[in-house]
Each structure stands twice: as structure tokens, then as C-alpha cells.
Amino acid sequence: MCSTGTRIIGSGYVDGVTEAEIIAALTRPSARARVGIGDDGAVLDDGTVITVDTMVEGRHWDDKLTPADVGWKLVAVNASDLGAMGARPSWALLSLALPDPVDRAWLDAFRAGLYEALDHFRIELIGGDTVSAPIRVLTLTAGGHADHPVLRSTARPGDDIWVTGQLGLAAEGFLSSHPSPAARAALARPPPPVALGLALAQARLPTAMMDLSDGLRLDLARLCVASAVSADIDADAIPGVPDLAWRVAFGEDYQLLFTAPPAGRSAIGALSHAHGVVSTRIGTITPTAPGGDHTARLLGVDWPDSLFEHFHRG
Amino acid sequence: MCSTGTRIIGSGYVDGVTEAEIIAALTRPSARARVGIGDDGAVLDDGTVITVDTMVEGRHWDDKLTPADVGWKLVAVNASDLGAMGARPSWALLSLALPDPVDRAWLDAFRAGLYEALDHFRIELIGGDTVSAPIRVLTLTAGGHADHPVLRSTARPGDDIWVTGQLGLAAEGFLSSHPSPAARAALARPPPPVALGLALAQARLPTAMMDLSDGLRLDLARLCVASAVSADIDADAIPGVPDLAWRVAFGEDYQLLFTAPPAGRSAIGALSHAHGVVSTRIGTITPTAPGGDHTARLLGVDWPDSLFEHFHRG
Numbered sequence: 142m143c144s145t146g147t148r149i150i151g152s153g154y155v156d157g158v159t160e161a162e163i164i165a166a167l168t169r170p171s172a173r174a175r176v177g178i179g180d181d182g183a184v185l186d187d188g189t190v191i192t193v194d195t196m197v198e199g200r201h202w203d204d205k206l207t208p209a210d211v212g213w214k215l216v217a218v219n220a221s222d223l224g225a226m227g228a229r230p231s232w233a234l235l236s237l238a239l240p241d242p243v244d245r246a247w248l249d250a251f252r253a254g255l256y257e258a259l260d261h262f263r264i265e266l267i268g269g270d271t272v273s274a275p276i277r278v279l280t281l282t283a284g285g286h287a288d289h290p291v292l293r294s295t296a297r298p299g300d301d302i303w304v305t306g307q308l309g310l311a312a313e314g315f316l317s318s319h320p321s322p323a324a325r326a327a328l329a330r331p332p333p334p335v336a337l338g339l340a341l342a343q344a345r346l347p348t349a350m351m352d353l354s355d356g357l358r359l360d361l362a363r364l365c366v367a368s369a370v371s372a373d374i375d376a377d378a379i380p381g382v383p384d385l386a387w388r389v390a391f392g393e394d395y396q397l398l399f400t401a402p403p404a405g406r407s408a409i410g411a412l413s414h415a416h417g418v419v420s421t422r423i424g425t426i427t428p429t430a431p432g433g434d435h436t437a438r439l440l441g442v443d444w445p446d447s448l449f450e451h452f453h454r455g
Numbered sequence: 456m457c458s459t460g461t462r463i464i465g466s467g468y469v470d471g472v473t474e475a476e477i478i479a480a481l482t483r484p485s486a487r488a489r490v491g492i493g494d495d496g497a498v499l500d501d502g503t504v505i506t507v508d509t510m511v512e513g514r515h516w517d518d519k520l521t522p523a524d525v526g527w528k529l530v531a532v533n534a535s536d537l538g539a540m541g542a543r544p545s546w547a548l549l550s551l552a553l554p555d556p557v558d559r560a561w562l563d564a565f566r567a568g569l570y571e572a573l574d575h576f577r578i579e580l581i582g583g584d585t586v587s588a589p590i591r592v593l594t595l596t597a598g599g600h601a602d603h604p605v606l607r608s609t610a611r612p613g614d615d616i617w618v619t620g621q622l623g624l625a626a627e628g629f630l631s632s633h634p635s636p637a638a639r640a641a642l643a644r645p646p647p648p649v650a651l652g653l654a655l656a657q658a659r660l661p662t663a664m665m666d667l668s669d670g671l672r673l674d675l676a677r678l679c680v681a682s683a684v685s686a687d688i689d690a691d692a693i694p695g696v697p698d699l700a701w702r703v704a705f706g707e708d709y710q711l712l713f714t715a716p717p718a719g720r721s722a723i724g725a726l727s728h729a730h731g732v733v734s735t736r737i738g739t740i741t742p743t744a745p746g747g748d749h750t751a752r753l754l755g756v757d758w759p760d761s762l763f764e765h766f767h768r769g
Binding site: 182183185189191192193194195196197199200201232234235236238267268269270272273274275276278280282284 | 583590596
């Protein structure tokens, strides 16, 4: 299906509008959770953070990914969500829907990548479910603890806007006919900076944080709406591949997007360096004009169009 | 697909052998969880119990179920797992894989049944994920707390064996050409006795407990293997529909199977009565003969064959 132009959607999100509709259709205000649907994870009163991501064969991966890559990625996208909440990943439950009969070679290779990632992110697989289905549908639920959960809804005007890593590598890995090894690796084995997210949160440096799964353009817009603020972004400051559209309008980056007051700049730089991660300031949170929309503006240029088909295109 | 003879599999389990193989291929001993894969749910050190169940369209439901029934059942099967661990259900995360474009009427009806069950079992939906897929695949992860988690691996020789409710109603609902209203309801809207499971556990009455999702024959065999014991069952004592095969070899009962010392009989009867549930003694846990298999025997008759195709039949 990817070959027809349907984009792989790493975080499992469909598109902004449709997913918002589905979520609105399904949700009610929650009393039990401090933070519910709409952030990277849900936060319980005791600081437990829980997230779930589903990957569908042909939709979230194609033959560019080996079964081992799929195992890695299923864990990595959940770990990314937890790290972006400032949570330390701890446990996971796996639900596997697999065609009958089970392809044992696929399962063994998937398992190898799964456990590589579980070990890397120090996550214990504690339960699961297996069912038969016409296509492979893989769901991982992961949980952990955050002393200081960081939400996407708490950015403030005047905050710097930061991203980690190099954006657009997965786009290059998926869209380029001759991707670099780094781009191929970013697509197949994304290494979200989970430990840095946790360290930033424990140092109380970010005012808001989320992971970049659907591209800076969509994800920053979500952060602005959730925080009721706007944003000015310097396109040239966005680190990553040369093509702006690949950097901001594809997704699958699994890097951190966070905001912090200017007073935190040197501490953020030092902490990032200590974790072997480059954090880059790309803009500023601004107040939304009275009566205006909460908007992220790219200074000097328009946002490129999304590089994937939307869920409702058909 | 159900019309071809493929059984709907309520708990999401495939069959005993294949699922055991898949789980063995995927799991390692877990350090972080007190109880991991193999019980109805995983138990964390703090008493949090977590379970996950996936339902696949055409496999776990067909047009005998309305979309609202599917919503109810997705919650009920998870609540059943938690109750059978002695846990109080608390929160859930929903992952929806839905065909594109989304069928809004289906979604609204599904939502209605989902929330009926969430309200009934006092579960708060706190998060989730939505993806597009060629078929509907629904995964619910649910969690709760157990002061005294009850496992399936702790039955002891001499214990009574109990079941709740009437077994085989869902079998009648699925297999009969003229099912009774009660049978139709049991198939479409199973009401697991979650509160009784919790009350029994809090009273420390059961030595072992699990829910009946795949039929007494399979589930009791699992309890025996997990507890390293055997069992003698009086077929005539098994409460439910007249057909023995329907009572023990179909599944979808979502009733409790538990063991308890004879000293607990009157307390179990009283507690069950207080919860409006009939609990029935059907046999006794026995020691496994040295070198023998852990076996559940049906006294006087053979176990009927399973009434569903196994995952590996093809």
C-alpha cells in the first residue's frame, strides 16, 4: 500500500482532522486520569504514564523494513511517547494479530528486533494477546513513571522552541531513491532520545514537550492549539536534511519538540551534550492575537504541503 | 468468516498449543512484574493489574453482533480478565484500526456500547490510538488495582472447583438456529461477574482464579498445568445449557473458574448470593500422579471435542 503513495504513519495517528474527530466521537472528560487523550500518553494520579501505538502492515511499514526493524520500531515509537512525557519506560504489553498459519521465520525475526529495543529502552514485556487476522496488526501498550510529567499544553509566550536531532532523515529514507545510510537507519531503527526527555523533565527545564511523529508542521500546530499559543519558526534554523518539506512535512522523526524559557538555554545545551544529543532552538512561542487562531508560522516561507495522503483522501 | 465455521474467539486467544508456542517464542522471564504472561493479566509490584485483548472483525465477531455489542464486549472481556485476577477495573486505552473512510454510523454505535460497558464496569477511557487498516481491529488495554491478586497457578489438591453463572449460553447464542433471548444476550452482551471476583479476592477465599473465555475444557486444563495439579469434574454438576459440548467446549462464557478449600463453602455461597450470582461446585482439585500429566478429568464421560477450528487447522 505504501507504493500507492499512502504514507507510513509511524505514531499510528491518522491525520489531524480525522483523528480529532474520531477522538471527539469517542471521548468524554476523564476524572481518573490527570491527563487523558490528546497528549503523547495518559497520566494517572500516581504519575504512571501509559501510551499505546498500533502498526498495520502495508500502512505503517512496507518491505523497506525487515521484520526485525518492525519489532524495533513498535517499541521505539512507544518509548518515544513516554520519553516525551518525561517518563521512564518500564513495562509493555504486546497484542499480535497475525495471519494463519503463523510465519515462524517472520515471528522469530520480529522477536529479535523487539527485544533489541526492549533491552535498549529497558522495558520489560509483561503480557499480551495473540489473535489470528487477515493482516498483521501489532499493538504495544507501554507504561512508565514520571516524577514530573511534561505535557504539550503548557507552553508559554516567550518560551524558546527546541527540537532534538536531525529532522527529515526518515523522509529521506522513505522517499529518496538513494537514501544515505543514516536516512535508512532513521526510518528502520529510529532511536528516540528517551533518556534526554526524562533528564530534561527531571531538571524541570521544558514548559511543554511532545515527540515529533507526524512532522514538525502538524505536531507544532498541535502543541500550539493544546497550549493556546502561537509560534514563530525560523525555517533555516530547523536542523536536518536540505529539503524543507522532508524536514517538516513527513514525520517519523521521533525526536523531541519542547519549549523552555530562555533562562534554560545553557542548561539545556549541557544536558543535551551529556546525552550525546544535539538540541537546536528553532523559534519562539508567541501570544495568540485576541480572537485569532493558535498558529505556528514559518517566517518568510509557507509551510510545505504534507507528504502523505490523509486518512480521508479517498 | 464465522459462517465458514471459524469460531469467534472472545478472549483473543488462538488455541492452546499455538498460542503457547507464540508466547514461548516471544517471552523471557520478567524481573519487573510479579506475574507476567500466562495469567489473565500482568501484575506489577504495586498491585497494578494490566490486561490487553484484541478483537478482529470476522474473527471475533460477525453480524450476530451489532456495533454497540462489539463496543460492550471489548470492554467486558477486559473487565472479565481483571475481575478474575481480583482487581478493580479502573482505566483503559483504546486502539482502533478502522477502514478508510471511517464509517461514522458504525463508530457512533460502537461508542454507545463501549460507554455503556465503561460505565457499567466503572472504567475510565484515558487514551488511545487510531489508525487506518483494511479491516477493523480493536484493542483495549485495561488496568486496575488488586490488593490480593489471585493467580491461576495456585490451586491446591483438596480444593473445591467452582464456576459462576450458566455455562454454554454464548455457545447456544452462536450455534443454535433458535437461541433463547438469554443466550443471545450472553453472546452479545456478556456480563462478567467482576464485582464478585473482586469481593472473593478481598475475602481471600479463592486459592486460584481465572475467567472462562475459551471453555471449561481448555481453561481448566490451563489452570491445572499452571498449578501443577489435576482435577476431577462431575459433568452433571456443570451448570448451564443441556448440551455438554456447548457447556464446556465452546467458550465465551466470561464467568469465573476458581478453586477454594472446602472450609470456604458457606462464605462463597453467601458472597455470591449477595452479588446476585450463582456459584456452583463442580469438582475437586487432585494431586497429579508422580510422573503423570496435569489433567482435568470429566468423571464418567470423555470431554467433548472443541467446537471451533483451531488456529493452525489450515
